[in-house]
Amino acid sequence: MDVVIRAAVAFAFIYLITRVVGRRELSSLQPFDLILLIVLGDLIQQGVTQSDYSVTGLILAGATITLLQMAVSYLNFRFARLRTVLDGEPLVLVEGGRVLERNLKRERLTPEEIAEQARVQQIASLEDVRWAVLETNGQISFIPKQ
Amino acid sequence: MADVPDYLVLRRHRDLVGRTWHPWVRRTLVVLVLAVPVLGLLNVFGQRPSTASAVAPEASLKVYSPTSVRGGLLFEARFHLTARRDLKDAILVLGSGWLEGMTLNTIEPSPVSEASKSGRLSLELGHIPAGQSYLLYVQFQVNPTNVGHRSQTVELDDGDQEILSLRRSITIYP
Numbered sequence A: 001m002d003v004v005i006r007a008a009v010a011f012a013f014i015y016l017i018t019r020v021v022g023r024r025e026l027s028s029l030q031p032f033d034l035i036l037l038i039v040l041g042d043l044i045q046q047g048v049t050q051s052d053y054s055v056t057g058l059i060l061a062g063a064t065i066t067l068l069q070m071a072v073s074y075l076n077f078r079f080a081r082l083r084t085v086l087d088g089e090p091l092v093l094v095e096g097g098r099v100l101e102r103n104l105k106r107e108r109l110t111p112e113e114i115a116e117q118a119r120v121q122q123i124a125s126l127e128d129v130r131w132a133v134l135e136t137n138g139q140i141s142f143i144p145k146q
Numbered sequence B: 001m002a003d004v005p006d007y008l009v010l011r012r013h014r015d016l017v018g019r020t021w022h023p024w025v026r027r028t029l030v031v032l033v034l035a036v037p038v039l040g041l042l043n044v045f046g047q048r049p050s051t052a053s054a055v056a057p058e059a060s061l062k063v064y065s066p067t068s069v070r071g072g073l074l075f076e077a078r079f080h081l082t083a084r085r086d087l088k089d090a091i092l093v094l095g096s097g098w099l100e101g102m103t104l105n106t107i108e109p110s111p112v113s114e115a116s117k118s119g120r121l122s123l124e125l126g127h128i129p130a131g132q133s134y135l136l137y138v139q140f141q142v143n144p145t146n147v148g149h150r151s152q153t154v155e156l157d158d159g160d161q162e163i164l165s166l167r168r169s170i171t172i173y174p
Helices: A002-021 A023-027 A031-049 A055-078 A080-086 A101-106 A111-120 B010-014 B022-041
Strands: A091-095 A129-134 A140-144 B049-055 B059-066 B068-070 B074-083 B087-094 B102-108 B113-117 B120-128 B133-142 B148-151 B154-158 B161-166 B169-173
Touching (some): A002 A031, A002 A055, A002 B022, A055 A080, A091 A101, A111 A129, A111 A140, B049 B074, B049 B161, B059 B154, B074 B120, B120 B133
Parallel strands (some): B068 B169
Antiparallel strands (some): A091 A129, A129 A140, B087 B120
């Protein structure tokens, strides 16, 4: 029983911290972030299974996390209002070549970072961008001017 | 407005109408997350030891042990007895909270004998001359399934006579 409860608590905690950290930090993994993520995964695993090395423990924890993930996914699909809470909402960053500073500040982004992401997508200048949108998965999508 | 990408609502996704309070949710969550390590530094979740003591005309007892621990952790309890008069047969009686859901790794020095006294662990320490001290170290490990609040009473007897008792408790976090 305790493994199931610990797995559920770990799931809720991971969900909480991913909402706290912010979308951009999670989508752009620098080498340091990657190592941090591995360390965090190891810490969480220790808290969930503790000294339980059994296959039963593994299945209990794995099944609990899988079911919770499916439940969140279903709630996301079923209830639009809940979707904004669980997943967040898109945010317009650039409109018609104009950077929306207020929206950037909200996500702790700088115009330089937006420009960098634009260059990755072969867009040389933000003035050539019709829309830049920070999506709920943390990626920035660019729609260039025609 | 035809050039607005599908499912983007400018009022909400550009002008942030109805979303101005959202950053406060995140700030609240940040404070909640921050509170955890701060409480940890303040020893709320263990396991910095503290001293509890009891004094009687015949002897004094100090117990140095954490009052908060977490599942799986190793910790030490130190029992410092000082005899004010001759204790012919000192016996330390530990309440069930000391052992329930705990693994007792070692007791040093080993007691003369061990027994159960009304469900409590009775450790016979033997003769302690007046003015002398006896230091007993007990090493524990918290079983991962042991969660909650437990009473850890300590009683010092001389043979059948109770000399003093000390009430303390331990909180075990999952």
